[in-house]
Amino acid sequence: MLNKIAIIDYGMGNLHSVAKALDHVGTQKEDHVEISITADPRVIEASDRVVFPGVGAIRDCMAAINRLGIGAIIGDCIAAEKPILAICVGMQSLMTMSDENGGVNCLDIIPGRVKNFSNRLLDEQGKRLKVPHMGWNVVSFDAGHPLWTGIKNRTRFYFVHSYYVPTTEINPGSQVAGQTLYGENFVAAVAKKNIFATQFHPEKSQAAGLLMLKNFLEWDGTVVNTEHL
Amino acid sequence: MGLAKRIIPCLDCENGRVVKGVQFVDIRDAGDPVEVARRYCEAGADEITFLDITASHEGRQTTIETVKAIAGQVFIPLTVGGGIRTLQNIQDMLNAGADKVAINTAAVDNPDFVREAAERFGSQCIVVAVDAKRVDEESKGARWEVFTHGGRKRTGKDAIEWVREMVGLGAGEILLTSMDRDGTKIGFDLDLNRAVSRAVSVPIVASGGVGNLQHLVDGILIGEADAVLAASIFHFQEFSIQEAKAFMDSAGIEVRELAILE
Numbered sequence: 001m002l003n004k005i006a007i008i009d010y011g012m013g014n015l016h017s018v019a020k021a022l023d024h025v026g027t028q029k030e031d032h033v034e035i036s037i038t039a040d041p042r043v044i045e046a047s048d049r050v051v052f053p054g055v056g057a058i059r060d061c062m063a064a065i066n067r068l069g070i071g072a073i074i075g076d077c078i079a080a081e082k083p084i085l086a087i088c089v090g091m092q093s094l095m096t097m098s099d100e101n102g103g104v105n106c107l108d109i110i111p112g113r114v115k116n117f118s119n120r121l122l123d124e125q126g127k128r129l130k131v132p133h134m135g136w137n138v139v140s141f142d143a144g145h146p147l148w149t150g151i152k153n154r155t156r157f158y159f160v161h162s163y164y165v166p167t168t169e170i171n172p173g174s175q176v177a178g179q180t181l182y183g184e185n186f187v188a189a190v191a192k193k194n195i196f197a198t199q200f201h202p203e204k205s206q207a208a209g210l211l212m213l214k215n216f217l218e219w220d221g222t223v224v225n226t227e228h229l
Numbered sequence: 230m231g232l233a234k235r236i237i238p239c240l241d242c243e244n245g246r247v248v249k250g251v252q253f254v255d256i257r258d259a260g261d262p263v264e265v266a267r268r269y270c271e272a273g274a275d276e277i278t279f280l281d282i283t284a285s286h287e288g289r290q291t292t293i294e295t296v297k298a299i300a301g302q303v304f305i306p307l308t309v310g311g312g313i314r315t316l317q318n319i320q321d322m323l324n325a326g327a328d329k330v331a332i333n334t335a336a337v338d339n340p341d342f343v344r345e346a347a348e349r350f351g352s353q354c355i356v357v358a359v360d361a362k363r364v365d366e367e368s369k370g371a372r373w374e375v376f377t378h379g380g381r382k383r384t385g386k387d388a389i390e391w392v393r394e395m396v397g398l399g400a401g402e403i404l405l406t407s408m409d410r411d412g413t414k415i416g417f418d419l420d421l422n423r424a425v426s427r428a429v430s431v432p433i434v435a436s437g438g439v440g441n442l443q444h445l446v447d448g449i450l451i452g453e454a455d456a457v458l459a460a461s462i463f464h465f466q467e468f469s470i471q472e473a474k475a476f477m478d479s480a481g482i483e484v485r486e487l488a489i490l491e
Contacts, residue, residue: 014323020301056351119430130432130455132401136233136485150491160353204306208488
């Protein structure tokens with residue numbers, strides 16, 4: 001069976017890493033994976049699943065998203081119950097607003113606010129924590145979401161970011177699907193219906209990340225065993 | 230449990246081949262950077278740094294192809310440094326699959342290049358590589374100066390001030406090499422590392438001088454580095470990545486274990 005993946009290209013950052021990782025995972029499966037890096041609504045509409053990545057500053061990201069009408073395209077994908085994986089700034093773009101760049105309105109698909117790690121962040125022992133939060137940190141999650149299939153709770157994933165969503169920002173209607181401690185607990189992954197969004201980079205998280213991408217290729221966009229959704 | 234300290238093997242490459250020598254018992258061709266990078270990734274390296282020491286334009290095209298090949302098989306962060314001078318160079322490397330680029334001489338020649346690069350591509354992918362050498366003057370205490378061209382050309386810039394300036398312009402990480410220690414195997418310049426690490430908020434990758442596993446531990450516990458970069462101790466199989474991690478773990482340093490999948 002042909003599995004068509006659209007990686008939304010709005011000109012921000014490195015889409016090649018995620019394309020290569022999906023291609024790598026896809027070629028290990030029997031069905032054929034076709035990856036398009038695109039902003040064309042017709043290609044995205046015709047795809048089976050959608051990846052919404054992003055790196056860089058939120059102001060530039062949102063400007064590009066708004067210019068290309070990406071919000072409406074994602075809205076259509078949500079309505080069509082198409083599996084969506086948002087990564088890093090892609091995840092932050094789905095929130096209500098971000099404090100970055102003096103305050104930027106985002107897509108408000110997942111209610112919540114994106115905040116800045118303080119330069120005076122301390123760990124539990126009182127040691128200073130560096131910003132950006134860069135490297136491999138532990139993600140705690142409850143099994144249940146299909147994207148965690150086969151992955152052990154408290155596995156490390158690769159993060160690189162200076163802005164984050166505190167877990168307390170997530171309201172009923174969405175679900176904290178994974179959390180990580182860096183100064184405070186923040187959203188490592190958030191789920192809402194057919195959307196799964198990660199602050200970490202599965203495409204850079206070696207075996208566990210590749211397994212998550214494989215799970216995404218097999219996900220039908222529905223969630224079972226999750227009482228909050 | 231929190232953020233792990235990173236171990237980063239470094240590949241020095243020229244015209245698409247690993248130079249400085251890499252020895253793996255069961256790899257036929259230890260000069261193939263793709264094979265070497267894949268091996269380190271499987272062994273549990275947290276990132277790979279690829280330093281291109283190619284001089285020619287043709288060689289740089291080869292480097293782009295090599296980065297593409299590595300990125301197609303290695304799914305951990307990949308930093309590419311050496312010869313990064315223009316926004317187009319950065320774009321080419323990111324398109325090839327690099328996650329970060331390390332800028333060195335071009336930052337010294339034009340500090341504003343770092344600002345432009347960070348604005349265009351985001352601080353998360355802009356690493357500034359700093360080669361520092363101790364230049365103490367009597368009675369003034371420890372002082373380091375920034376050098377370029379492999380330690381041959383002094384810039385007159387104070388290393389601590391320089392790193393502050395670079396982070397202010399948008400550098401997201403500092404790759405700090407002690408020119409006094411590079412290749413000596415007597416350990417990192419811990420005073421330099423600690424001074425730089427305390428001067429800025431961003432992560433510091435310590436480089437230059439690793440000869441044994443205690444040096445890695447010292448770099449983190451005394452030098453306050455966030456990551457340690459080493460070449461020869463891994464290339465010549467004096468120590469494996471896992472041995473390094475086990476040693477660091479026993480010294481109380483948090484490291485990343487290989488993921489166990491169910």
